[in-house]
Structures are given as structure tokens and as C-alpha cells.
Amino acid sequence: DTGVSQDPRHKITKRGQNVTFRCDPISEHNRLYWYRQTLGQGPEFLTYFQNEAQLEKSRLLSDRFSAERPKGSFSTLEIQRTEQGDSAMYLCASSRSKDYEQYFGPGTRLTVT
Amino acid sequence: AQSVTQLDSQVPVFEEAPVELRCNYSSSVSVYLFWYVQYPNQGLQLLLKYLSGSTLVESINGFEAEFNKSQTSFHLRKPSVHISDTAEYFCAVSDTGTASKLTFGTGTRLQVTL
Numbered sequence: 583d584t585g586v587s588q589d590p591r592h593k594i595t596k597r598g599q600n601v602t603f604r605c606d607p608i609s610e611h612n613r614l615y616w617y618r619q620t621l622g623q624g625p626e627f628l629t630y631f632q633n634e635a636q637l638e639k640s641r642l643l644s645d646r647f648s649a650e651r652p653k654g655s656f657s658t659l660e661i662q663r664t665e666q667g668d669s670a671m672y673l674c675a676s677s678r679s680k681d682y683e684q685y686f687g688p689g690t691r692l693t694v695t
Numbered sequence: 696a697q698s699v700t701q702l703d704s705q706v707p708v709f710e711e712a713p714v715e716l717r718c719n720y721s722s723s724v725s726v727y728l729f730w731y732v733q734y735p736n737q738g739l740q741l742l743l744k745y746l747s748g749s750t751l752v753e754s755i756n757g758f759e760a761e762f763n764k765s766q767t768s769f770h771l772r773k774p775s776v777h778i779s780d781t782a783e784y785f786c787a788v789s790d791t792g793t794a795s796k797l798t799f800g801t802g803t804r805l806q807v808t809l
Binding site: 617623624625673682688689 | 699787795
């Protein structure tokens with residue numbers, strides 16, 4: 583069990599650019615979650631997958647955001663045409679569907695200048 | 696929909712003193728309850744959880760929390776804190792039906808000093 587990993591750990595981009603983040607869950611976990619955390623706030627749910635199916639999306643996830651989990655293993659979160667308001671820590675978590683504990687990765691800190 | 700309120704954004708406490716971090720929730724359905732801890736420069740870690748059964752749950756490092764359904768609370772307590780307990784603590788809930796997304800509070804920064 584190597585834990586949940588995220589890449590990159592930090593990303594600085596200019597407004598209007600596209601960015602993509604990757605999350606590798608714990609290998610036997612079939613659920614994968616994305617959250618966003620801004621300064622002074624708790625994590626906010628964005629979306630989650632069970633295997634390759636995206637089962638729920640938050641209203642926070644605008645049309646500029648897209649997430650995929652093509653083979654039910656790793657997942658990517660893409661933000662198109664980034665805005666300064668997208669600056670945040672993006673967290674990934676995974677769990678077994680019958681186990682309620684979510685294991686979190688270290689996060690990707692996005693700064694949009 | 697659920698919501699979680701952590702009224703105390705910061706709690707300063709001296710080492711070896713007791714501490715209570717408050718958490719109240721609102722939900723129209725039954726929920727599971729969690730406390731997560733985030734140490735400086737580290738990811739979120741599960742501290743303890745209430746799923747069912749005994750309303751008092753304990754962690755391996757001396758924290759405990761009690762689920763109070765009538766008060767809709769899940770306060771976290773420790774009788775004697777250590778410097779190493781300095782961290783951000785987040786209370787979270789998920790509904791028992793889907794057991795999927797977590798709804799977090801805004802967090803409480805516990806600062807332990809000598």
C-alpha cells in the first residue's frame with residue numbers, strides 16, 4: 583500500500599491556460615474522489631468515480647472542469663481556461679466502495695497568475 | 696444536503712491541558728461522522744469515525760469523540776494534549792445511503808504551546 587499519489591505537487595500557470603492533474607489511488611480502491619480546498623476552508627467535494635464511472639458531480643464543477651478515470655485506475659482532472667479563482671489545493675482521495683474511510687493524497691497546489 | 700459547523704477557527708491550549716473541538720452538523724438524512732487531521736505540510740488523515748454502535752469512539756493517540764444525535768454534535772476531546780497535536784482538525788459527514796462524498800467543516804486550528 584503506497585498511498586494515494588498526486589502529480590504535480592505544485593503548478594503555477596497563467597490565466598487562460600489549461601492544466602491537468604493526475605491522481606493515482608491505492609491499487610485495490612475502486613472509488614476515487616476529487617476535492618478542492620481554498621485557504622481557510624475545508625475541502626469541498628467536486629466529483630467521484632466508482633471504477634471508471636463518474637457517479638456524481640458537484641455544481642462547483644463548471645464546464646471548464648473535466649475529470650476522467652478511463653480504466654478505473656488513475657484519474658485526471660483538467661481545468662480549461664484557468665481563472666484566478668481556480669487557485670486552490672486540489673485533493674484526491676480513494677476508498678473501497680464498502681469501506682467508508684477515504685484516504686487522501688498530498689494534493690496539488692494550483693496558483694493562477 | 697448536509698452542512699458542518701466548526702465554530703472555533705483557532706483553539707490555543709497549553710501542553711498537558713484538556714481540549715474540546717466542537718462540531719455540529721445539519722442533515723435531513725442519517726449520517727456517518729468523521730474527524731480528519733492535517734499536520735503541517737501533510738495530507739489529510741482520518742483520526743476517528745462514527746458509523747454505528749457505541750456513540751463514543753476513540754483514536755489510537757488519545758482523542759475521543761461522542762456522537763450526540765439530539766444535539767447533532769460530534770465534539771472531539773483529548774484529556775491532555777501534546778505539542779505534536781498541533782494541527783488543523785476537520786469534522787466531516789457523509790450520508791449513510793451512498794456513503795460517498797464527504798462534507799467538511801471549515802476546520803479548527805489547534806495550537807499547543809509549552
